[in-house]
Amino acid sequence: GAVVSQHPSRVICKSGTSVKIECRSLDFQATTMFWYRQFPKQSLMLMATSNEGSKATYEQGVEKDKFLINHASLTLSTLTVTSAHPEDSSFYICSARVSGGVTGANVLTFGAGSRLTVL
Amino acid sequence: GQQLNQSPQSMFIQEGEDVSMNCTSSSIFNTWLWYKQDPGEGPVLLIALYKAGELTSNGRLTAQFGITRKDSFLNISASIPSDVGIYFCAGRKPGGQNFVFGPGTRLSVLP
Secondary structure (H helix, E strand, C coil), X not given: CCCEEEEXXXXXXXXXXXXXXXXXXXXXXXCEEEEEEECCCCCCEEEEEEECCCCCEECCCCCCCXXXXXXXXXXXXXXXXXXXXXXXXXXXXXXXXXXCCCXXXXXXXXXXXXXXXXX | CCCEEEECCEEEEECCCCEEEEEEECCCCCEEEEEEECCXXXXXXXXXXXXXXXXEEECCEEEEXXXXXXXXXXXXXXXXXXXXXXXXXXXXXXXXXXXXXXXCEEEEEEC
């Protein structure tokens, strides 16, 4: 089945530094990937839609200059948290839309998530 | 804002009991997905539903796409300790590109 690999799984950084999280589709091509943020005991909040070869689409309230998204190939999307601060500490999860089957219907396959802690 | 509601928010059950949870919306959806998330992990797809009235099973799990297309149900039979986690529903509206997620149902299984 479709597998999405996310790296790193955990990262600790100092305030003011930047952190890059990678999301790879291992055995399929993903023209669209999604980045979510999840706070403890809360649901997934969509941050942005990453489109291969074009600019990402950000949800309302998400700072595009702070959360840089690059989708340079059909198997890789990256999220860079720039000038990170403690309030950016969270669980970041990527997903890719997987299409297939008779109907061409699609589902989302998620990476394992990246826990960011900003000191 | 939140477009999907999940009920119950949390539940504590005894091992071996059956579990029922649901997901409702004021809007019509043409795809329903059910996911389970373990602590510190990404959500894992359990069941996907594409047609109103559809009933689909995956082992001890059974999910149904509500006839009104505004709700979906997930049942777990004979619960075991590894069923512990958060169960999310996700729906996609007709013509929509993105999935919206419910707030989740947190399941605890007591031995």
